Amino acid sequence: MAQIGTDKQAAKSFLEAGKVVGIPTETVYGLAANALSPDAVLTIFRVKQRPVFDPLIVHTHSLDKVPQFVTDIPEPARKLAEAFWPGPLTLLLPKRDLIPDLVTSGLPTVAVRIPGHPMTLDLLRSIDFPLAAPSANPFGYISPTTAQHVADQLGDQVPYILDGGPSSVGLESTIVGFEAGKPTVFRLGGMALDQLEAVIGPVDVRNHSTSNPKAPGMLSSHYAPRKSLILLAPGQSPQPGERVGALAFREPFGGINVNFQRILSPTGDLNEAAKNLFAHLRSLDAIDVDVIYAEPLPNQGLGWAMNDRLRRASTR
Ligand code: TXA
Ligand code: MG
Known part of the structure; x- marks a missing residue:
């Protein structure tokens, strides 16, 4: 069973030995391993039961480090x-050979992020490799906060989980790529669109396709609880019933x-x-109800990503 604690030295030792470790970030918890070691990265895919065609995000602690991993920063x-940065934003950039093809599922770009959690930033500064880390949930389930x-969910397969408290943002990072320098959002997330646009002007959003070649992991069945979840229309009320959650x-x-x-x-x-979304979904998934009705959020700020x-997660 995994040990849960705040011992960065323990986390560091496991990572240096090629093991996977649970790490806190401000978005969601990650399942981390040495991004430069194909063996360590393979362990991530195995523990998460994640298909290897779904690429991973590489985490580092400083913008100065990024040119070691990518050939260009538009x-x-x-x-x-x-x-x-540090923050809930991931950038897709042209990769260098140093990044194993397994990390990017053979794509020419690598996803890079500097996470905004002090404990994980300290950990990243203490090791001399970046960390590949997907969200630390079994493939297809709700991300952990x-x-x-x-x-x-993964305690029996992970030796150590670094406990940095509940994630302060609670949604996975917003993913932005650049085609011919033009920014496109491939995943709505913890950084709101209007904040991005305030800095770089209008961005395209290409978030919803189930067969999006740029983000092969963004399958429509992601983030799902086990109970059936029904997303209400704005203003609509749930069908009352005995074993009904909302x-x-x-x-x-x-x-x-x-x-x-x-x-x-x-x-x-x-x-x-x-911040509450995923924990609340988990707790509804764990109680005696057969169906969960979810109220849609207003389409502003982080409401867009939550509705996504x-x-x-919804079954219809
Ligand atoms: O907030 C986050 O991003 C969290 C924390 C741990 O950093 N990580 C996370 O990782 O959500 P994951 O693996 O659950 O989601 C990463 C997404 C996947 O949908 C994957 O397909 C996409 O990023 N991705 C990774 N590399 C990519 C690439 N080169 N091109 C397109 N999409 C990529
Ligand atoms: Mg995930």
Whole structure:
């Protein structure tokens, strides 16, 4: 069983020995290993039961390190990196040979991110390789936002989970790529679009395809709980019933047992809602209900990314 703790030295030792370690980030917890070691990276795919055609994000601690991994940083990428790193933003950049093909699933670009969590930044500074890390959930399930979430599902396969408390953002990073220098968002996430656009102007969004060749992992069935989840239309109420749960934005729905409901943010704060989203979905998945109704979020700020996750998790 995994040990959960705050011992960065222990985490470092396991990583240096080629093992996988659970790490905290501000978005979600990651399942990390030495990005430069194909054997270590293979362990990530095995533990997560992730198909090797779904590439991984490489995490480092400083923009100065990035030229070691990529051949070019286009101007808009540099502007975004300077504005938002460390933070919930991943950039797709042309890879150098140093990055194993296994990490990028053979793609010519590598996904790079500097995560905004002090414990993980310290860990990254203490080792002399970057960390490949997908979200630390079994492939297709809800991403973990606490060390305990990681232990609950992968604890028997991971020697150590570094506990940095609950993730402060709660949604996976926003992924931005550049084609001929033109920025395109491939995954909506913890960095809101309007923030990106304030720095680099209008961006294309190509988020929803189930066969998106640029982000092969973005299958529509991602982020799903085991219970069936129904995403309501705006203003629509759940069908009342005995074994019915609900994920509501500001206040509980009438006609449904309040013990089977989770509220994302009583004050209507979308950042607070994002922080709670995955933990609340997990807890609804674990109680005695057969179906979970989810209220859509307003389409602004992080609401877009939350609606995207709920749509992918929904069974209809
Ligand atoms: O917030 C996050 O991004 C978290 C934390 C741990 O950093 N990580 C994360 O990783 O969400 P993962 O593996 O669950 O999602 C990474 C996504 C996948 O959908 C993958 O297909 C896409 O990034 N991706 C990685 N490299 C890519 C590349 N070169 N081109 C296109 N998409 C890529
Ligand atoms: Mg993931």
